[in-house]
Amino acid sequence: MSTRYSRQELFTPIGAEGQKKIRQAKIFILGAGALGSSAGEMLVRAGVGQVTIVDRDIIEWTNLHRQQLYTEQDVVDQLPKAVAAKQRLAAINSDVEVKGQVVDVTPDNVLNMIEGYDVILDATDNMETRLIVNDAALKLNIPFFMGACVGSYGLTFPIGIEKNQPCLHCLLEMMPLQTMTCDTVGVISPIVVTTAARQVADVLKYITGNPLTPALVSADVWSGDRASIDVRSLKKELCPSCSASAVYPFLTAKHSMQTAVLCGRDTVQLSWPKSRPFELAAVAVSLRGTVSKMVYNPHLLACEYGNHRLVLFRDGRMLVHGTKDIVVAKKIAAELLG
Amino acid sequence: MTKTIQLNGKTYDVPTEVQSVQQLLIHLQLAERILVVERNKKIIAKEAYDKPIQDRDQIEIIHFVGGG
Numbered sequence: 001m002s003t004r005y006s007r008q009e010l011f012t013p014i015g016a017e018g019q020k021k022i023r024q025a026k027i028f029i030l031g032a033g034a035l036g037s038s039a040g041e042m043l044v045r046a047g048v049g050q051v052t053i054v055d056r057d058i059i060e061w062t063n064l065h066r067q068q069l070y071t072e073q074d075v076v077d078q079l080p081k082a083v084a085a086k087q088r089l090a091a092i093n094s095d096v097e098v099k100g101q102v103v104d105v106t107p108d109n110v111l112n113m114i115e116g117y118d119v120i121l122d123a124t125d126n127m128e129t130r131l132i133v134n135d136a137a138l139k140l141n142i143p144f145f146m147g148a149c150v151g152s153y154g155l156t157f158p159i160g161i162e163k164n165q166p167c168l169h170c171l172l173e174m175m176p177l178q179t180m181t182c183d184t185v186g187v188i189s190p191i192v193v194t195t196a197a198r199q200v201a202d203v204l205k206y207i208t209g210n211p212l213t214p215a216l217v218s219a220d221v222w223s224g225d226r227a228s229i230d231v232r233s234l235k236k237e238l239c240p241s242c243s244a245s246a247v248y249p250f251l252t253a254k255h256s257m258q259t260a261v262l263c264g265r266d267t268v269q270l271s272w273p274k275s276r277p278f279e280l281a282a283v284a285v286s287l288r289g290t291v292s293k294m295v296y297n298p299h300l301l302a303c304e305y306g307n308h309r310l311v312l313f314r315d316g317r318m319l320v321h322g323t324k325d326i327v328v329a330k331k332i333a334a335e336l337l338g
Numbered sequence: 339m340t341k342t343i344q345l346n347g348k349t350y351d352v353p354t355e356v357q358s359v360q361q362l363l364i365h366l367q368l369a370e371r372i373l374v375v376e377r378n379k380k381i382i383a384k385e386a387y388d389k390p391i392q393d394r395d396q397i398e399i400i401h402f403v404g405g406g
Binding site: 031033034035036122123124125126127147148149150151153154155171172173180181182187195216217218220224225226227228229230231233234282334337338 | 345346347348370372374376379381398399400401402403404405406
Protein backbone atom coordinates (compact mmCIF):
# COMPACT_ATOMS: atom_id res chain seq x y z
CA MET A 1 0.00 0.00 0.00
CA SER A 2 2.93 2.34 0.58
CA THR A 3 3.41 2.62 -3.16
CA ARG A 4 -0.22 3.13 -4.00
CA TYR A 5 0.19 6.85 -4.75
CA SER A 6 3.79 6.68 -6.00
CA ARG A 7 2.96 7.70 -9.58
CA GLN A 8 0.98 10.66 -8.29
CA GLU A 9 3.82 11.66 -5.96
CA LEU A 10 6.30 11.42 -8.82
CA PHE A 11 4.36 14.20 -10.50
CA THR A 12 6.51 17.13 -9.37
CA PRO A 13 3.81 19.75 -8.62
CA ILE A 14 2.28 17.29 -6.14
CA GLY A 15 5.23 15.32 -4.69
CA ALA A 16 5.20 13.59 -1.29
CA GLU A 17 4.24 16.84 0.46
CA GLY A 18 1.30 17.37 -1.87
CA GLN A 19 0.14 13.82 -1.28
CA LYS A 20 0.04 14.47 2.47
CA LYS A 21 -2.18 17.48 1.84
CA ILE A 22 -4.43 15.43 -0.45
CA ARG A 23 -4.68 12.85 2.33
CA GLN A 24 -5.94 15.50 4.75
CA ALA A 25 -8.54 16.99 2.43
CA LYS A 26 -12.26 16.74 3.18
CA ILE A 27 -14.32 17.00 0.02
CA PHE A 28 -18.06 17.60 -0.30
CA ILE A 29 -19.52 16.48 -3.65
CA LEU A 30 -22.83 18.10 -4.48
CA GLY A 31 -24.63 15.56 -6.65
CA ALA A 32 -23.99 11.93 -7.55
CA GLY A 33 -24.99 12.06 -11.20
CA ALA A 34 -22.55 12.18 -14.08
CA LEU A 35 -20.07 14.81 -12.85
CA GLY A 36 -20.30 13.51 -9.28
CA SER A 37 -19.57 9.94 -10.42
CA SER A 38 -16.59 10.94 -12.48
CA ALA A 39 -15.10 13.46 -10.06
CA GLY A 40 -15.82 11.25 -7.06
CA GLU A 41 -13.92 8.36 -8.58
CA MET A 42 -10.91 10.54 -9.44
CA LEU A 43 -10.75 12.12 -5.99
CA VAL A 44 -11.12 8.81 -4.16
CA ARG A 45 -8.43 7.20 -6.31
CA ALA A 46 -6.20 10.22 -5.61
CA GLY A 47 -6.41 9.37 -1.90
CA VAL A 48 -8.24 12.30 -0.32
CA GLY A 49 -9.07 11.91 3.37
CA GLN A 50 -12.84 12.19 3.28
CA VAL A 51 -15.52 12.35 0.61
CA THR A 52 -19.17 13.04 1.29
CA ILE A 53 -21.43 12.71 -1.73
CA VAL A 54 -25.06 13.86 -1.60
CA ASP A 55 -27.94 13.33 -4.01
CA ARG A 56 -31.76 13.34 -3.90
CA ASP A 57 -32.31 10.91 -6.76
CA ILE A 58 -32.39 7.19 -7.61
CA ILE A 59 -30.50 5.45 -10.44
CA GLU A 60 -32.32 4.98 -13.74
CA TRP A 61 -31.50 3.24 -17.02
CA THR A 62 -31.05 6.62 -18.72
CA ASN A 63 -28.15 7.35 -16.34
CA LEU A 64 -25.96 4.36 -17.16
CA HIS A 65 -24.31 5.63 -20.35
CA ARG A 66 -22.52 8.39 -18.45
CA GLN A 67 -22.75 7.87 -14.68
CA GLN A 68 -19.74 5.66 -14.27
CA LEU A 69 -20.19 4.48 -10.69
CA TYR A 70 -23.42 2.59 -11.41
CA THR A 71 -24.36 -0.80 -12.78
CA GLU A 72 -27.47 -2.43 -14.20
CA GLN A 73 -28.04 -4.13 -10.85
CA ASP A 74 -28.22 -0.73 -9.13
CA VAL A 75 -31.10 0.20 -11.45
CA VAL A 76 -32.88 -3.09 -10.79
CA ASP A 77 -32.43 -2.53 -7.06
CA GLN A 78 -33.75 1.04 -7.35
CA LEU A 79 -30.85 2.27 -5.26
CA PRO A 80 -30.48 5.93 -4.36
CA LYS A 81 -27.45 7.37 -6.14
CA ALA A 82 -25.81 8.47 -2.90
CA VAL A 83 -26.03 4.92 -1.50
CA ALA A 84 -24.65 3.17 -4.59
CA ALA A 85 -21.98 5.85 -5.04
CA LYS A 86 -20.81 5.44 -1.46
CA GLN A 87 -20.54 1.64 -1.85
CA ARG A 88 -18.58 1.87 -5.10
CA LEU A 89 -16.26 4.66 -3.92
CA ALA A 90 -15.50 2.86 -0.66
CA ALA A 91 -14.70 -0.31 -2.64
CA ILE A 92 -12.31 1.62 -4.90
CA ASN A 93 -10.24 2.97 -2.03
CA SER A 94 -10.61 1.83 1.58
CA ASP A 95 -8.15 4.54 2.68
CA VAL A 96 -10.86 7.12 2.15
CA GLU A 97 -13.68 7.79 4.58
CA VAL A 98 -16.68 7.90 2.24
CA LYS A 99 -20.17 9.03 3.24
CA GLY A 100 -23.31 9.09 1.12
CA GLN A 101 -26.38 11.15 2.01
CA VAL A 102 -29.75 10.83 0.28
CA VAL A 103 -30.94 14.39 0.67
CA ASP A 104 -32.25 17.41 -1.21
CA VAL A 105 -29.96 20.39 -0.63
CA THR A 106 -32.05 23.40 0.38
CA PRO A 107 -31.45 26.85 1.91
CA ASP A 108 -32.49 25.36 5.25
CA ASN A 109 -30.00 22.50 5.43
CA VAL A 110 -27.08 23.58 3.24
CA LEU A 111 -24.95 25.33 5.88
CA ASN A 112 -25.03 22.38 8.27
CA MET A 113 -24.21 20.00 5.47
CA ILE A 114 -21.11 21.74 4.11
CA GLU A 115 -19.61 23.07 7.34
CA GLY A 116 -16.18 21.65 8.08
CA TYR A 117 -15.31 20.63 4.51
CA ASP A 118 -12.25 22.04 2.72
CA VAL A 119 -13.70 21.98 -0.77
CA ILE A 120 -17.12 21.74 -2.40
CA LEU A 121 -17.27 20.18 -5.85
CA ASP A 122 -20.32 21.12 -7.89
CA ALA A 123 -22.00 18.22 -9.62
CA THR A 124 -25.60 19.35 -9.41
CA ASP A 125 -27.98 19.47 -12.36
CA ASN A 126 -29.59 22.86 -11.82
CA MET A 127 -28.73 26.53 -11.30
CA GLU A 128 -31.11 26.93 -8.36
CA THR A 129 -29.04 24.62 -6.17
CA ARG A 130 -25.77 26.07 -7.50
CA LEU A 131 -26.78 29.55 -6.37
CA ILE A 132 -27.83 28.27 -2.93
CA VAL A 133 -24.47 26.52 -2.51
CA ASN A 134 -22.61 29.54 -3.96
CA ASP A 135 -24.07 31.64 -1.13
CA ALA A 136 -23.47 29.02 1.54
CA ALA A 137 -19.88 28.38 0.43
CA LEU A 138 -19.10 32.11 0.40
CA LYS A 139 -20.64 32.53 3.85
CA LEU A 140 -18.52 29.72 5.31
CA ASN A 141 -15.46 30.66 3.25
CA ILE A 142 -15.20 27.27 1.49
CA PRO A 143 -14.00 27.18 -2.15
CA PHE A 144 -16.71 26.01 -4.56
CA PHE A 145 -15.58 24.38 -7.81
CA MET A 146 -18.43 24.93 -10.24
CA GLY A 147 -18.90 22.60 -13.20
CA ALA A 148 -21.76 21.99 -15.62
CA CYS A 149 -22.23 20.20 -18.91
CA VAL A 150 -24.85 19.35 -21.48
CA GLY A 151 -24.67 17.93 -25.00
CA SER A 152 -20.97 17.92 -25.85
CA TYR A 153 -20.29 21.22 -24.07
CA GLY A 154 -19.16 21.93 -20.53
CA LEU A 155 -17.76 24.70 -18.38
CA THR A 156 -15.91 25.09 -15.10
CA PHE A 157 -15.29 27.96 -12.73
CA PRO A 158 -13.57 27.86 -9.33
CA ILE A 159 -15.23 30.23 -6.84
CA GLY A 160 -13.79 31.56 -3.58
CA ILE A 161 -10.13 30.93 -4.35
CA GLU A 162 -9.15 34.63 -4.62
CA LYS A 163 -10.39 37.49 -2.52
CA ASN A 164 -11.31 39.80 -5.36
CA GLN A 165 -12.80 37.37 -7.79
CA PRO A 166 -16.44 37.26 -8.86
CA CYS A 167 -18.81 34.59 -7.59
CA LEU A 168 -21.46 32.71 -9.56
CA HIS A 169 -24.06 35.35 -8.67
CA CYS A 170 -21.82 38.11 -10.11
CA LEU A 171 -21.54 36.21 -13.39
CA LEU A 172 -25.16 35.28 -13.79
CA GLU A 173 -26.52 38.75 -12.92
CA MET A 174 -29.99 37.35 -13.13
CA MET A 175 -31.05 33.83 -12.45
CA PRO A 176 -31.48 31.85 -15.64
CA LEU A 177 -34.91 30.35 -15.09
CA GLN A 178 -34.34 28.06 -17.96
CA THR A 179 -31.12 26.53 -19.24
CA MET A 180 -30.51 23.62 -21.55
CA THR A 181 -30.50 20.34 -19.62
CA CYS A 182 -29.42 16.76 -20.24
CA ASP A 183 -33.08 15.78 -20.42
CA THR A 184 -33.92 18.28 -23.17
CA VAL A 185 -30.85 18.22 -25.44
CA GLY A 186 -29.00 15.10 -24.27
CA VAL A 187 -25.41 14.63 -23.12
CA ILE A 188 -22.46 12.40 -24.04
CA SER A 189 -20.01 10.92 -21.57
CA PRO A 190 -16.79 12.46 -23.00
CA ILE A 191 -17.88 15.96 -21.96
CA VAL A 192 -18.79 14.67 -18.50
CA VAL A 193 -15.32 13.23 -18.01
CA THR A 194 -13.64 16.30 -19.52
CA THR A 195 -15.54 18.70 -17.28
CA ALA A 196 -15.05 16.60 -14.15
CA ALA A 197 -11.34 16.22 -14.97
CA ARG A 198 -10.90 19.97 -15.09
CA GLN A 199 -12.76 20.42 -11.82
CA VAL A 200 -10.64 17.75 -10.13
CA ALA A 201 -7.40 19.21 -11.52
CA ASP A 202 -8.40 22.56 -10.03
CA VAL A 203 -9.25 20.91 -6.69
CA LEU A 204 -5.89 19.11 -6.61
CA LYS A 205 -4.05 22.36 -7.40
CA TYR A 206 -5.95 24.11 -4.63
CA ILE A 207 -5.42 21.52 -1.91
CA THR A 208 -1.74 21.04 -2.74
CA GLY A 209 -1.11 24.79 -2.70
CA ASN A 210 -0.31 25.11 -6.40
CA PRO A 211 -1.22 28.31 -8.31
CA LEU A 212 -4.80 28.45 -9.52
CA THR A 213 -6.57 31.28 -11.33
CA PRO A 214 -10.31 31.91 -11.26
CA ALA A 215 -10.88 31.50 -14.99
CA LEU A 216 -14.17 30.61 -16.62
CA VAL A 217 -13.27 27.77 -18.96
CA SER A 218 -15.40 25.97 -21.54
CA ALA A 219 -14.86 23.10 -23.94
CA ASP A 220 -16.89 21.35 -26.60
CA VAL A 221 -15.53 17.85 -27.20
CA TRP A 222 -17.51 17.46 -30.43
CA SER A 223 -16.72 20.73 -32.24
CA GLY A 224 -13.30 21.21 -30.64
CA ASP A 225 -14.21 24.73 -29.52
CA ARG A 226 -12.66 25.87 -26.28
CA ALA A 227 -12.47 29.15 -24.41
CA SER A 228 -10.91 30.53 -21.26
CA ILE A 229 -11.92 33.94 -19.97
CA ASP A 230 -10.36 35.82 -17.07
CA VAL A 231 -13.56 37.06 -15.43
CA ARG A 232 -12.00 39.02 -12.56
CA SER A 233 -13.34 42.29 -14.00
CA LEU A 234 -16.90 40.99 -13.57
CA LYS A 235 -16.78 41.08 -9.78
CA LYS A 236 -19.66 43.26 -8.59
CA GLU A 237 -18.71 45.61 -5.78
CA LEU A 238 -22.21 45.40 -4.33
CA CYS A 239 -22.87 41.73 -5.03
CA PRO A 240 -25.41 40.48 -2.46
CA SER A 241 -23.59 37.14 -2.33
CA CYS A 242 -19.89 38.00 -2.16
CA SER A 243 -19.36 41.68 -1.33
CA ALA A 244 -18.38 43.02 2.10
CA SER A 245 -22.07 43.65 2.76
CA ALA A 246 -23.25 40.24 1.54
CA VAL A 247 -26.73 39.16 2.62
CA TYR A 248 -26.61 35.72 0.92
CA PRO A 249 -30.03 36.08 -0.75
CA PHE A 250 -30.31 32.47 -1.90
CA LEU A 251 -30.14 31.26 1.70
CA THR A 252 -33.38 33.09 2.45
CA ALA A 253 -36.68 31.75 1.25
CA LYS A 254 -37.58 34.95 -0.60
CA HIS A 255 -35.06 34.34 -3.36
CA SER A 256 -35.28 30.61 -3.62
CA MET A 257 -37.86 28.19 -4.90
CA GLN A 258 -40.90 27.67 -2.68
CA THR A 259 -42.61 24.33 -2.61
CA ALA A 260 -46.05 23.28 -1.46
CA VAL A 261 -48.01 20.05 -1.62
CA LEU A 262 -51.50 21.04 -2.72
CA CYS A 263 -53.84 19.51 -0.24
CA GLY A 264 -55.89 16.59 -1.51
CA ARG A 265 -54.89 17.12 -5.12
CA ASP A 266 -51.89 14.84 -5.54
CA THR A 267 -50.08 17.91 -6.83
CA VAL A 268 -46.93 19.80 -5.89
CA GLN A 269 -46.56 23.49 -6.62
CA LEU A 270 -43.12 24.95 -7.23
CA SER A 271 -42.89 28.74 -7.11
CA TRP A 272 -39.87 30.67 -8.24
CA PRO A 273 -39.19 34.21 -6.99
CA LYS A 274 -41.37 36.92 -8.47
CA SER A 275 -38.41 38.45 -10.26
CA ARG A 276 -38.28 35.40 -12.48
CA PRO A 277 -41.33 35.07 -14.71
CA PHE A 278 -41.40 32.26 -17.26
CA GLU A 279 -40.89 33.16 -20.90
CA LEU A 280 -43.48 30.64 -21.97
CA ALA A 281 -42.76 30.84 -25.70
CA ALA A 282 -39.07 30.04 -25.12
CA VAL A 283 -39.92 27.27 -22.68
CA ALA A 284 -42.31 25.78 -25.27
CA VAL A 285 -39.56 25.69 -27.89
CA SER A 286 -37.08 23.97 -25.59
CA LEU A 287 -39.56 21.37 -24.33
CA ARG A 288 -40.84 20.38 -27.76
CA GLY A 289 -39.94 16.75 -28.33
CA THR A 290 -39.32 16.13 -24.62
CA VAL A 291 -42.89 16.51 -23.36
CA SER A 292 -46.19 15.55 -24.96
CA LYS A 293 -49.67 17.07 -25.37
CA MET A 294 -48.27 20.58 -25.00
CA VAL A 295 -50.60 23.54 -25.18
CA TYR A 296 -49.69 27.09 -24.31
CA ASN A 297 -51.25 30.50 -24.26
CA PRO A 298 -50.11 33.85 -22.88
CA HIS A 299 -50.91 32.71 -19.33
CA LEU A 300 -49.77 29.13 -19.04
CA LEU A 301 -48.15 26.15 -20.65
CA ALA A 302 -49.55 22.69 -19.99
CA CYS A 303 -48.02 19.39 -21.03
CA GLU A 304 -47.44 15.80 -20.04
CA TYR A 305 -44.08 14.40 -18.99
CA GLY A 306 -43.83 10.76 -17.98
CA ASN A 307 -46.81 10.10 -15.74
CA HIS A 308 -47.14 13.71 -14.76
CA ARG A 309 -49.24 16.53 -16.07
CA LEU A 310 -47.42 19.83 -15.72
CA VAL A 311 -48.77 23.35 -15.79
CA LEU A 312 -46.37 26.29 -15.93
CA PHE A 313 -47.76 29.72 -15.17
CA ARG A 314 -46.23 32.91 -16.50
CA ASP A 315 -45.72 34.30 -12.99
CA GLY A 316 -43.07 31.66 -12.24
CA ARG A 317 -45.08 28.75 -10.86
CA MET A 318 -45.28 25.14 -11.95
CA LEU A 319 -47.83 22.57 -10.87
CA VAL A 320 -46.71 18.95 -11.00
CA HIS A 321 -49.75 16.70 -10.96
CA GLY A 322 -49.63 13.05 -10.03
CA THR A 323 -47.30 13.31 -7.02
CA LYS A 324 -47.25 14.51 -3.44
CA ASP A 325 -43.48 14.21 -3.34
CA ILE A 326 -41.66 17.55 -3.44
CA VAL A 327 -38.41 15.84 -4.40
CA VAL A 328 -40.07 14.26 -7.45
CA ALA A 329 -41.46 17.64 -8.50
CA LYS A 330 -38.10 19.38 -8.08
CA LYS A 331 -36.42 16.64 -10.05
CA ILE A 332 -38.83 17.20 -12.94
CA ALA A 333 -38.17 20.95 -12.78
CA ALA A 334 -34.43 20.32 -12.91
CA GLU A 335 -34.77 17.90 -15.81
CA LEU A 336 -36.87 20.22 -17.90
CA LEU A 337 -35.76 23.70 -16.87
CA GLY A 338 -32.24 23.23 -15.51
CA MET B 339 -14.42 41.33 -47.84
CA THR B 340 -14.95 38.30 -45.65
CA LYS B 341 -13.72 38.79 -42.13
CA THR B 342 -11.80 35.99 -40.50
CA ILE B 343 -11.67 35.85 -36.73
CA GLN B 344 -10.45 33.50 -34.02
CA LEU B 345 -13.59 32.18 -32.34
CA ASN B 346 -13.15 29.99 -29.26
CA GLY B 347 -9.70 28.94 -30.37
CA LYS B 348 -10.54 28.21 -33.99
CA THR B 349 -10.35 30.17 -37.23
CA TYR B 350 -13.82 31.30 -38.25
CA ASP B 351 -15.00 33.02 -41.43
CA VAL B 352 -17.67 35.48 -40.41
CA PRO B 353 -20.74 35.27 -42.70
CA THR B 354 -21.14 38.51 -44.64
CA GLU B 355 -24.52 39.28 -43.06
CA VAL B 356 -22.95 39.21 -39.59
CA GLN B 357 -21.59 42.65 -38.74
CA SER B 358 -21.79 42.97 -34.95
CA VAL B 359 -21.17 40.79 -31.91
CA GLN B 360 -24.93 40.70 -31.34
CA GLN B 361 -25.49 39.42 -34.88
CA LEU B 362 -22.79 36.80 -34.33
CA LEU B 363 -24.55 35.61 -31.15
CA ILE B 364 -27.84 35.37 -33.06
CA HIS B 365 -26.11 33.49 -35.88
CA LEU B 366 -24.64 31.04 -33.36
CA GLN B 367 -28.05 30.71 -31.66
CA LEU B 368 -26.61 31.96 -28.40
CA ALA B 369 -28.40 35.32 -28.14
CA GLU B 370 -30.93 34.12 -25.56
CA ARG B 371 -28.33 32.55 -23.30
CA ILE B 372 -26.50 33.87 -20.28
CA LEU B 373 -23.10 34.63 -21.67
CA VAL B 374 -19.67 36.04 -21.05
CA VAL B 375 -18.13 37.45 -24.24
CA GLU B 376 -14.49 38.44 -24.55
CA ARG B 377 -13.07 40.34 -27.48
CA ASN B 378 -9.33 40.69 -27.88
CA LYS B 379 -8.83 39.65 -24.24
CA LYS B 380 -11.33 42.19 -22.85
CA ILE B 381 -14.78 41.24 -21.61
CA ILE B 382 -17.40 43.27 -23.38
CA ALA B 383 -20.60 44.52 -21.75
CA LYS B 384 -23.99 43.70 -23.20
CA GLU B 385 -24.43 47.34 -24.21
CA ALA B 386 -21.40 47.00 -26.50
CA TYR B 387 -22.66 43.91 -28.36
CA ASP B 388 -23.75 46.16 -31.26
CA LYS B 389 -20.14 47.18 -32.01
CA PRO B 390 -18.84 45.92 -35.36
CA ILE B 391 -16.63 42.84 -35.56
CA GLN B 392 -13.21 43.55 -37.08
CA ASP B 393 -11.12 41.26 -39.23
CA ARG B 394 -8.74 39.18 -37.08
CA ASP B 395 -10.65 39.81 -33.86
CA GLN B 396 -10.17 37.18 -31.18
CA ILE B 397 -13.56 36.38 -29.73
CA GLU B 398 -14.32 33.96 -26.92
CA ILE B 399 -17.88 33.14 -25.91
CA ILE B 400 -18.85 31.07 -22.90
CA HIS B 401 -22.50 30.35 -22.17
CA PHE B 402 -23.95 28.84 -19.03
CA VAL B 403 -25.68 25.50 -19.01
CA GLY B 404 -27.46 23.69 -16.20
CA GLY B 405 -26.66 20.01 -16.43
CA GLY B 406 -24.26 17.89 -14.53
